[in-house]
Each structure stands twice: as structure tokens, then as C-alpha cells.
Amino acid sequence: MTHDFIIVDDDPINNMLCQLIIEQRFATVCTRSFVDPCDALAYVEATYSNADAPPTILFLDINMPALTGWEFLNVFESFTAAIKEHFKIYMLSSSVDPKDKERADTNANVLAYIEKPLTIESLDCVFSRL
């Protein structure tokens, strides 16, 4: 089963690294990255209202200017079920604040919290859980 990937993080280096890892693991997969979470939300809303959009894994950073990862999720929550069912969201952050992990566990839209950096192992772990 193939998935598309979307990465939302204000750190372009991280985005580049993630993309690299994903491409390394799944050669043919489609990966998109957004530095501005607002652009990411706009893209999601515009593209995924279509029923035949591909299932997608979204890696979301927490600390971003303008819109934090949690605020991103609040907006995402307001989307229609048709959009939401395409997504599996993972928080990808360097935060070591236990509160952030707690929040990730309790949020219904988030599947898990992944600590940076993203590695092939952690990616496999994600897929093994699917």
C-alpha cells in the first residue's frame, strides 16, 4: 500500500532531511514539504476534498511561528470527515517537553509523537504500526 507524504516544518533543513529519508525508503513515493503551515492547510483543503486523493502521512512540527503544530491541528479538526480520513498525522518535533508528548497522545487526530531527527527506523516503526 502506497502513501503520499506531507511534511510541515519551518526548518527547511529538517524538511530536506525528511524528504531524503522517505525517498530512500520508498523510491516512488510522492513527498511534499511546507515551511509555512498555512500554505500546507490551504493545500490540504484544496486537494483532499476529492474522494480519490491518496492516503497520506503527515509529519507535523510543533514549534513554528505564525501557526504552531497544535493550532494547525485545531484548523484541521474543522475540516470535513472526507478530508480527514485521508490522513495519518504524526507529530515530528525536537521538543523534550513531556507536555507536548502528552498532548500528542490525547489528540484524536495524531497517531504518534516522533522525536527528531526522522530516521529510516522510525519510519519503519510508523509503517509497522499501520
Added chain:
Amino acid sequence: MLERIRDKQRKTAICLLAVFLFFVLSATIAFIAVRTQYNIIFNSSNQLSKEIAQKLALLDKINGCSTSMYVVLSNDQLNSDELNRKSSQKLIDSLHNDIDQAISKMDALIIDRKEKLFFEQFKAASLAYTQFAGTYTRVPQQNEKLVDQKNESDEFNSSFAIFSMHMQLLVEYEHIHIKKIANESNNELSGMGKAVTLILTGCVLVSVLVAVIAFWLYKSLVLNYARLEEATSEKEKVTQRFASILNTLPANIALLNNEGTIVDVNNAWKLFAKENGFAGDNYGIGSSYIRGTYSNTPVAIQLQKMIGGELQQFSVIYPCHAPDKKRWFELLAKRENELTNAGIVLMHIDITEKQESEERIKQSKTNLRQIIDLVPHLIFVKNIRGEFILTNKRFAELYGVESPKTLKTKLIMETIPVLEQGEKFMAEDKEVIISGKTKVNPEAFFTDFTGEEHIFHTTRVPYYIAGTNERAVLGVAIEITAQKKAEEELKKAEANYREIFEKASDGIFILDIETGRIINANQKSLNITGYSKDELLAAHPSEISSLNPCFNRNTANRNIWMAEKSGHNIFEWELTKKDGSIHWIEVSCTIANIAGTERIISFFHEIDDRKSAECALRRSEEELRALFSAMTEIVIVLDAEGKYLSIAPTNSSNPYKPAEAVIGRKIQDIMPQENAGKILQYVELALSGLCTVSFEYNLCVGEKDAWFEGSITPLPDNTVFWIARDITERKMGEMDRTKITHDLIQRNKDLEQFAYIISHNLRAPVANILGITSALHSMQLGQDKEKQMKSDLKTCTKKLDDVIKDLNYILQVKREVTERKEILRFSELLTSIQLCIDGMIRKADVQFITDFTAVDEMEAFKSYLYSIFFNLISNSIKYRRPHTPPIIEIFSRKYDNKIELIFRDNGLGIDLEKKGSQVFGLYKRFHSHTEGKGMGLFMTKTQVEALGGKISVHSQVNHGTEFRIEFDNVNKMEETNRSLQLLNQ
């Protein structure tokens, strides 16, 4: 009458004159008419005669011409020469013409038919003749021969003869005619003359006759008139006398005719009318007494009856008050002559005086009667038989009859309620009547009809009944029942008071107010003092001074209570008894009026028992007072409803309200509703549970907030004992501690957060480095990619270094403080910053509005304050709204020992609803379009706090942001600094 006669005479005379004139006139007219007719006839006959004479003249002329013609022609025949003939021809033609003219003239004059007939014949004869004459004179032609000359001449002669005959006939006729006309006119004229004579004669005769009759009539009338004149003057005299009599009468008299209309009035009436302003046009003469305004009045009705013959006379008395005085009138109405149905005489007689005197008599009678009736005593007049001649109202009342009238002429024995009393009264009456002397009964008993007893003081005097000389008795009885009863009551009361005085449980002295001597003393007083009554009464005031304080108190005091004289003055007094023993008494002194003299009355009783109890009580109270004064708590007794019953005099330093202001009032009226309600609940709890309830509460005492610890303990009589202790200090300390703890916890949390953030920011580049190195290490990457990765690695390392540097900077700020505080000027600080970022300011076209007039300087670390100003200003410029030139307002305020700095811009603003909690967070950024680490506001906050201040933010997206920095007073600042330092260590 006279007038009528005179009138008739005049009318008759006029009639007669008119008849006479009529006849004279008609005679004249007839005469003139006849005369005119006569003239006409005369003239016409004259005319006719003239015409006929004319006609005759014309006929003469014709005859002359014709004759001349005949002569001429007769001559012509003879000579017949031509010349002659021609001249004769001419002559004949002229004659012929004359004849024709005369005939035509004649023709115009012919009127008569017969005459015309004759004239036609004459004309024809004349025409035939003249024609013949014409032909005859004609000159014969040359060849003609005068044959038949002879014949012609004959013929001519005969025609002339015919003509002459007709001529003759006509003339004759005219003569006859003229004669006839003369005859006719003569006849007519003579007839007419006869008629005229007849008429004239008739007229004269009638005139004479009429004149005779008129004279006779006039004669008789004049005679009559004279007689009448005489009679009239006689009547006038009578009338004048009658009128003068009428006018001299003082009554107001009006004469009415049978229709009720006023015909005449007298002078008195007129005068009265004038005086009272109703004289009107004619004093009412001509107006009706029974119609109009007077109809339906009683007088009018009576008058109508008189007019109708039902009444012959009547009189009415009526008031007619003038504004200034009362008047009465009597109206008398009477027929002028009772036998005939003559008019009515109305007489108004002023009877005011009579009426007034009658009224006066009536009034004085009424007054007298009223006096008699109103007197509360009994007044009676009785004769020897016991018959009531006069009684008054009170008398009648007691006899149970309606009015004194009912009693009149009744016998006393028939009317008196108790017969025995009646006999007694009769006997007393008789005595007075017989003896003729006044008698007084000072106490007569009488039982009235209801059975009630009365006592009277009766005086009887002999009396003669007015007009009869009958002897009687007049009595006046004055009721003395009440006095008698009062006397009895008084006697009884006296006895009672004596009894009370003697049996009183208190000792009583009555003292003379001047001397201080005892005037009277009761039994008890003797028992208490141990002296006998005689001893006391005989004792000199100085001897008994130890017995009673009422008189021998020091003079000043005595004067005061004597001056007041109000009720009792009570003293406690140590009494030395006769046996020398000393006892406590309570003495009450008062001043009373006894039998008209002011006395001091002194009541006293022994109080030895009470005195000792009181002493004990006072001792215990003193102990309690000492106890209370040692207490600092507030001690209050409340009843179940929350009413303040008492407040113990404890030494509380913080009373909510003074005791006198709250005693007797309810807690709800004194404390704020909230507290009162709570305390009432505790009171209820304590009373229902019968246990002590403890609680804490705060109150505003004066301007301060005070805390109390209260305990409420139930007392047996459903009241409670409420002890309140001021615990404000302790409470404040507690609160301070709580606050410090809270602050510490908050700072701890902040630090924890700081640590997480730092670790996050440290980890982010580390993670990247890890990722990149692992990628470089394990993946097969292209050349470019590898190069890119290495450059990224460098960036990450640099970032890591930055974070560590930041951390160092932050920690430096936080721990401080090598720098020394100095006095800084805000305006100077701002100027140096403006210089520093001049390029940026110019580029963004920034406008500054500053006001540091309130306060321009404070003591602070220069680098911190500079950094605060710099960060806030540069933020305002960085996060300005596109296309809107930034305006930055900075101003200072000072209040309550605080300095406040306000930075306000018109920039993008921050959505505080969403990001409010993170504004001052480390590495928190809200705008991605400009560079920034998210350090500025964090550092600003840290620095503000390091200076002992607080920073707060207000903002609205797209309107601007306002930062308020508040610095407390210096002492506190230093304190905070110290605590910060402590924390950081």
C-alpha cells in the same frame, strides 16, 4: 264727557258747513254750466245768421253779374260789330268768372240738405245761362250768316228768366232759413233761462234752509256746552279735593280699575316709589297689579278674587325691608263703592313701628322664657292648691314631661313621682303663702321620674300672680347633689388616706419645709427609728438630722431638688437608731401640697439586705471588669435575632463600631449584609447545636481591611456570646506568604519552561546534525547533494552555537548584576536609539509621538532600559502594517509611587486571544514574513522583571499594539532584585 260734547259740537258744525258749502258749490256749477251752454247756443245761431247773410250777399253778387251780362248781351245783339263784340266778349268772360267764383264760394257754405237741393238747381240754371251767354257772344265766321238771330235772342232771354227764377227761389229760401234759425235759437235760449232761474232759486232756498237749521243746532249746542262747562268745573273741584285728600294721607294708595290696572296713585305712593327706586315711567300707573311680575303672588290672587266678586276686601301684612332698615307694611284692599262694581283701592300702610314693638315684646318674652328654661335650677310658681302656674324646662325634665306647658295648671299631687315628697313640698308652699315670708330649705330631697335622687337648696318667696292678685309661691331650687356626694367621697377618702398612712410598709415623715420639723410620722417610721411619735414631733431639727436626709442635706443639693420638685429624689442613707445602731435606709423625698401648704414628704425603708448583696455584686463586677480589660478580644452578647444586647468593656484595639452605636440594634443594620448573614447563620448553628462555633471573617474597619477570628457560644437564655479576635496581622502575613509561594511556583514553572525551550532549541540543530551526518554516512548521495548537506551541516552547527550564545546572554541578564544602577532619562535614551536606527526609521517613515512630562527619569541599569526601548521600538517598525506609515507613541505616567511607560503603535498587532500566553515566550514568533528569533519580547520581559517591573500587552490585529511597563517603588524593586538573585543562584 265735556270733551265728547265739545267734539260732537265741532263735528256737527263742520257737517253743517260742509252741507251748506256743497249746495252753494253745486248752484254755482249749475249756473256756470247753463251760462256756458247759453253762450254756445248764442254763438252758433249768430254764426249761422252770418253765413246766411254771406250767402245772400254772394247771391246778390251773382245776380248783379248775371244782370250785367244780360244787359251787355242784349246790347251786342244790336250792334254786332266786331270790335264791340270783342270788348263785350271780354266783359262777359270776366263776369262769367266772377259768377263761377261766387258759386264756388257759395258751394262751400252750403250745409243744409234742402238748401243744397235748391242750390243744385240754381247752379244748373246759372251754368246753363252762362254757357248760353258764352256761345251767344261768340263772333260769327265770315261765311256764316246770322240766321236765327231772333231765335237765339229768345232762347237767351228764357234761360236768363229761368236763372232769375231759381235765383229768386234760393234767396227766398235763405231768408226763410235765416228766420227759422233766429226762431230756434230764441226758443232754446228762453228755455235755458227758465232752467237757470229755477236752479238758482232752488239753491238759494236750500241754502237758507240749511243756514237756519245750522244756526238752530249751533244755538242749542252752545247752550249745552255752557251747561256742561259749569258741571265740569264743579266735578273738577270735587276731584281736586278728593285728590288733595288722597295726597295728604300718609298711606301709599293706589286706585285700581276692574282689570287690576293702576289708575291713579297718591303722593305718598310716589314718594315711596321715588325713595325706593321703582318710580319707573309713571309710578306704576297703567301697569297691572295682577299680571306680569305680580301674578301668582298672594296679593294678586286675592285681588283676582275681588275682581271676580268673591271678596269685598282683604288685608295682608308683609315685610318690605330696605337695605338699611327693617320695614313692615299692611296692605288694605277695598272696593271704591261696595254697591257698584267700582275699582279697588289699595292702601299700603307703614306699620314698621307697630310691628317692631310687637317683635320686641315677643322677643323679650322669648328671652325671659329662654332664661327661665336655660337656668339649670328649678323655677316654679304654685298657688295654694298646688297648681303649677309656671315651671321651667329643668323642672319639666325632672317630672318627666315634655315641656313646661304640659305642667301648666296641673296639680303637684297629680304629677309628682313620689307622693310623700309632694305632700312635704305642698306643706312648705302653704307655709310661705300664708306667712308671706321667704323660706329656705338647704337640703330638700327629690326623686325624679326615673327614680334618681336629687338634693336641692330651695328658696321659696311669696308671689302674686300677675293680674289676679292671687297669692302664690315662687320657688328656686338649686341642685347640690354633686357637691353633697363629693363631700361624702372626700370624707371617705380622708379616712382611707389616714389608713394608708398608718399602715404603710414604708416609714413616712412629713416635714415643715421652712423649719425642718417633723409634723407627722407614721407607725412604721416609729418602728424603724425606735422613737415615739411625741419624741419625733417635739424634736428639734438638729436632733433628727441623722434620721433623714431630706431636710438636712447640704443646702446646695437641697435647693436643686427642691427647685426641680419633680417627683421623688431617692437617697441611700445610714440611719442611726435611738438605740445607737446603724442601718441602711433608702429615702425618697418629694414636695407635696398638703392642705394648701407645701411640705416635704419623706418615705423610707430599711435596705440592709439589699445593700450587702449589692456590695457582693459590685465586687464581682469589678473582678469581671478587670478580667475584661485584660482581654483584647471583642466580647458581644447577641440575641437569637442578632440584636446587640451588650458589649463587654474589653481592651480591644480594633472595635468595629463604638458600643453605644450598636447596642439595641440588629447586626443586619450594622454590618454589611454578607457578614451579618454569615454571623446569623453561626448564631443559629450555635443555638441549635448548643456548641461553640468558630470561624474567620474579614471586615472593613475604617479604611482598612481587618480579619477576625470569631467564636460564638450559646448562653442559656437563648442568647449567644460572640468573641471576636483581631487576626489581621497574622492573616496578612499568611496572605503574603501565599503570594510569595505562588510567585515562586510561577517562576519555577517559567524556569522549567525555559529549560524545555532551551533544550528544544538546542536539540533542533542537533537533530538536524544527527540526521545529516547519518545521511552522509550511510546513504549514497550525489555530489551536489553531498555538498548541500555539508553546507546545511555548517548552518546547523552555527545555529547550535547561536542558541548557546543566546542562552549565555539570557543567563547573564538573569543573574546580573555587575552593572550599577544610575539615573536615566527616557528622552535621552530615546534620542540615542533614534540615532542608532536612523536608517530604518527613515526607510519606514516612522513618526514618533512622545510625552515624558509626567516623569522623565528613573533609576535603572542603562543596558536593560536601553534594550527594552530598543526592542519595543524595533518591533513596532518591523511589524508595521504594509502601506501604513508607523506611528509610535511613547509616554510616561506617574501615580501611587509607580512609574508607567506606555509604548503604542499602529502596526499589525498580535492576536492575543490565541497567542496571549506566548507573547513573551522565548523563541516565540508570530509573523513569518520578517526575520526574528523570538528573543526580543522574551528578553524585554526578563529585563523589565530584572528592573522590578511588570509588562503587559494589549493588542488588536491590524490596529496596533500597546505595551505597558509598570515599575514599583524603589524599595520593592531592590527587594525583587534580591529575590531574583537568590532564585538564580
